[in-house]
Amino acid sequence: MTVLTLAKALNEGLRAAMDADPKVLIMGEDVGKLGGVFRVTDGLQKDFGEDRVIDTPLAESGIIGTAIGLAIRGYRPVCEIQFDGFVFPAADQIITQLAKMPLRSLGKLKLPVVVRIPCGGGIGAVEHHSESPEAYFTHTAGLRVVACSNPVDAYTMIQDAVRSDDPIVFFEPKRRYWDKADVELGAPGLPLGKAKVVRTGNDVTLLAYGPMVKTCLESAAAAEDDGRSVEVIDLRSLSPLDMGVITESVNRTGRCVVVHEAPVFTGLGGELAARISEACFFRLESPVLRVGGFSTPYPPSRLEDHYLPDLDRVLDAVDRVLAY
Amino acid sequence: MTVLTLAKALNEGLRAAMDADPKVLIMGEDVGKLGGVFRVTDGLQKDFGEDRVIDTPLAESGIIGTAIGLAIRGYRPVCEIQFDGFVFPAADQIITQLAKMPLRSLGKLKLPVVVRIPCGGGIGAVEHHSESPEAYFTHTAGLRVVACSNPVDAYTMIQDAVRSDDPIVFFEPKRRYWDKADVELGAPGLPLGKAKVVRTGNDVTLLAYGPMVKTCLESAAAAEDDGRSVEVIDLRSLSPLDMGVITESVNRTGRCVVVHEAPVFTGLGGELAARISEACFFRLESPVLRVGGFSTPYPPSRLEDHYLPDLDRVLDAVDRVLAY
Amino acid sequence: MTASTTGLTAPPELVQLLTPEGERIEHPDYKIDLTAEEVKALYRDLVLVRRIDLEAVALQRQGELGLWASLLGQEAAQVGSGRALTDVDMAFPTYREHGVAWCRGVDPINLLGLFRGVNHGGWDPAEHNFHLYSIVIGTQTLHAVGYAMGIQRDGAEAATIVYFGDGATSQGDVNEAFIWASVFNAPVVFFCQNNQWAISEPLEKQSRIPLYKRASGFGFPGVRVDGNDVFACLAVTRKALADARAGQGPTMVEAFTYRMGAHTTSDDPTRYRVADELEAWKLKDPIERVKAYLFRGELADQEFFDKVEAEADALGKELRRSCLALPDPAPEALFDHVYAEPHALMADEREQYLSYLAGFER
Amino acid sequence: MTASTTGLTAPPELVQLLTPEGERIEHPDYKIDLTAEEVKALYRDLVLVRRIDLEAVALQRQGELGLWASLLGQEAAQVGSGRALTDVDMAFPTYREHGVAWCRGVDPINLLGLFRGVNHGGWDPAEHNFHLYSIVIGTQTLHAVGYAMGIQRDGAEAATIVYFGDGATSQGDVNEAFIWASVFNAPVVFFCQNNQWAISEPLEKQSRIPLYKRASGFGFPGVRVDGNDVFACLAVTRKALADARAGQGPTMVEAFTYRMGAHTTSDDPTRYRVADELEAWKLKDPIERVKAYLFRGELADQEFFDKVEAEADALGKELRRSCLALPDPAPEALFDHVYAEPHALMADEREQYLSYLAGFER
């Protein structure tokens, strides 16, 4: 076991993936000498060379578009989008090409492209550096969307993502990059599509992913002091959802709160609430509540503590579902 | 009263808007001599000149980006995106600029830009010509999103949209372009943000917008033959939602089905289901069900009848909510 | 913007090896030596490709296809460039490269399947090194550059060609593709068929200078070729591909041609362009000049022309037959091939829908 | 890719009017006649702008700003171009144009507010004809072209200038902006500050030829100017703006300069570039050469320099004071200005959140 930060766990995972398969490439802005602005690709260009770790021109559409071409030629590119807010110039290549080309080819083409996106707020950044654009991609059929929340998952999930033959949007919780945990290098993890109960409880189910898992765990711990038994599920896979784990839990607790940083309106929380409301209709003792970002652009950093779900807002929602 | 097709109603609405305000411009691919591929801008360049009806280079990001610049200079551009599937090259300008710039300016800038998008399927078209991308925009704070479903609304809604000081994504149901109705030229309509009960009923509420309103009305008529009283609401405004009209209805009927062509997963139906489940928790006798596109890319046209919600699928959902 | 600034009148910089009258001329940079058999083969390609196109237009008119994008007038650009490719080269088309598809050996029924709506393409790009059609303008240029970067990494001696139109040159993606190709010195040929129109918009809406000059702004060569001259298109593309394979990086080829038909079968060009233009371009027909050349040089006799005509008739007939025989996809095809690996939601939706359908049978 | 192909060594095509040693030289196309007072005013701008920047860096180090993007080394490019603008011209900046903001009369506290995180900009673009900062690379180039198209429609005699970096030239948007500007002959000056780096990536990752040549591919003039020479930047930009106002369309200006500091205060340039380069560019400092020129020509005395220094000290102090005094926005500001007109969801969320907050006070 080695103690690794989440960023370093991704780095080790990428290294393992590159070692395992010479077709794996890394491409993006500043991923080479700099090792990426978060150092996730630190040292990889030095060890694998400029042909496999490619500093690209400053153009996100170009990054995804050429990655698709490389994938058609048999490569497995892992693309870094420098910050969440900069994925939109690549939206067309992701939505109309990456997601749809495998079907267009009736399965003759596989596009094993991973799009890594550091996401979320809470780091005091300027505009466009704190967003949570996952719903744009979960709404895009043809993509898989996953989010890691801790170093252990980060290490195995990135390897699984690289190994998958489907295009994957891979969200990394940037404010958790420096969180540490014991990671067993070389060991496999829970499969990519699986949700994980990260804390068991009986009264309420909290659903979260990425940066909000930690927040929910802290909320659950605080709720316990008030005698409330809160279960926390780390979704890990946002598309598709692991509905089995989710409904088993909510059918047991009868109450559910979904927590994410993205704006609530048409966010993933709506999908979860709708599905759970249907799947657990006779067991739900309260509506599924959602705690998330407001329906505003991500605010200036001096307001982000108000914008982001935190322990208090999660507990407030727990109170409210319990009050039904 | 004049009998107009939906396309012609939009044309008359645009003409009225251009007459009313010399700052109103039209821009897009083929909007000039050709009058747009659906003829919505037919004759406008002839009457208002090339400076006000601008055939643009073939670049959607350019269309929205320059429209923003024109709006900063005091113009009110109405942009045409030729087909739903071609809005994605403009995603960045819409999401990071058009939607966010007013807040960035703390309200000093208004961006009265209308982005017209012919949307939806059912016309036997090739790939990218039949999509329903509304959820990408409803999830984008800073935008208003509306959809017209009939000539009467089309005529007034497009004028209201042009008059609004907020950026608006305006969806037009392309397979209804040739539907006709009596339109009173010069008359105002229901305000842009309002939903409309287009058929009253007591047993189930159907929520729809754009092309699916007609489908739902037909379903409601068919259901009546089976003795079921189905209410149909045309949302008209997708963001924000007119929740008052919606909850009043669902609280009355106790049952609700949302219908849209877009894939269900993380679509607008999820948002509606989540909100209604919360707002009408004690009145709902069944979960809110959703009928929509599958979680696949829009299929080849020989499969679209299977993909698109139709009378039978809507009735099936009505049966299912009534079976609870 | 006058016609001459955008080069609507044939400019001197145009590479031409065969005049509209079928006269062979020489160009210092582009030598080509074709045997009679080779010229006849090109003629045959041109005729058959045109026939495929005409048959498809007819099928669309009769409701058998949802749409068709005709290549009428662009046969030489497509056959010339298509025949310049070797087996190891890879081609990325738009939605109009039926002639290139033909040269790559792709059965035209595949193209008809797409426009009929039975699938979105579905052929195997690797089988003939011919990628799927791309409808979102310009996207394929980046795919081509990425593919070319893969060729570099494989150490292979091969090149990529990517097709796009005059309108497409305005898209960000196409310009990004120019940048990547130049920065990475990728083995790619940018083959722009300037057919003068992007639906209803004339070239002036996309550029105020001749398109081939765009390349110079990115630091690689651009050349304008008579797009109705199959010899010139072959020679210029061959050289560009050879340069690419030899590590000399990208070239942009502007094939100066004309869209003789409507944009697609849905379009009505009478709304935006004058008949005169069309008449002028008719005199530059890509097939007639090869025929004249063959006649003039007595390289082919009437029997040859008759044989090609008969072959075209047979091809058209066979295409019609196989088009009508195309089966509609089964409903469960909705859920196939969206993902390469098992997918829970796909399985759910599939099962639910099939059981819903089964309900009707009961 | 060698340094010389991308022009990392000063190439002959560089427009320079003042050498690094402070010697005045002439250029046939760019004449400029500056009085001593005018030169002194430019000197003052340069010094004050640098001071604002240094103070901001210090404030960031002390935790008062979340981030700062330093303009160190780029003062001449910004002041030269900024002072070329007339009141009616409009400027569209990136996130680094603090010097241009200064020239436009924007109070620097506005810039600090953004980097402190109290807002995303918030000044009134119309007040000083200086648009908001743009962080998403390249987006503002299209805004500038659209604005210029508005100028055309107004029949106004004005021009637009848009700033962007060497890295930005790779974005699709920037190239689309070139196309639109050229097709519509829009009155816009594309001012590219080539500071040799896009975060850690050297120019070679964006282009294999000098950037100013890009313009030729789009059919308008490009010119490279010594970006550390405030006279040359002023003269070249003035001419480009005058051309634009006179209906001659766009010009691209590449200001050849160097980013002396880190990309932003979050960056660590030691990971990717060598100290030598920095040392070489120190000799080309934009302020020193004006000072040398003023000295050499006895146009200013020590008193003048002292006065400017004192003014800079006062400005820095005042900036610090006003930065520390910036109030945090109230929570309800979250919901303000998202929409211009009343919005039901905004009102709901606002009310709910404020009543939630009120719960803590009870």
Ligand SMILES: Cc1ncc(C[n+]2csc(CCOP(=O)(O)OP(=O)(O)O)c2C)c(N)n1
């Ligand atoms: C991104 C995008 N925008 C718009 C369209 C609609 N459209 C289809 S073809 C076309 C014109 C293309 O012109 P050009 O590139 O010259 O190619 P041509 O059709 O002449 O071969 C347009 C605007 C599209 N397919 N993709």
Ligand SMILES: Cc1ncc(C[n+]2csc(CCOP(=O)(O)OP(=O)(O)O)c2C)c(N)n1
């Ligand atoms: C679309 C987009 N992608 C990535 C970034 C992250 N980023 C910020 S600045 C920068 C480099 C910009 O380089 P250049 O254009 O040369 O300007 P400079 O910073 O040197 O002034 C990058 C990649 C961004 N802001 N926007």
Ligand SMILES: [Mg+2]
């Ligand atoms: Mg064309």
Ligand SMILES: [Mg+2]
């Ligand atoms: Mg730079």
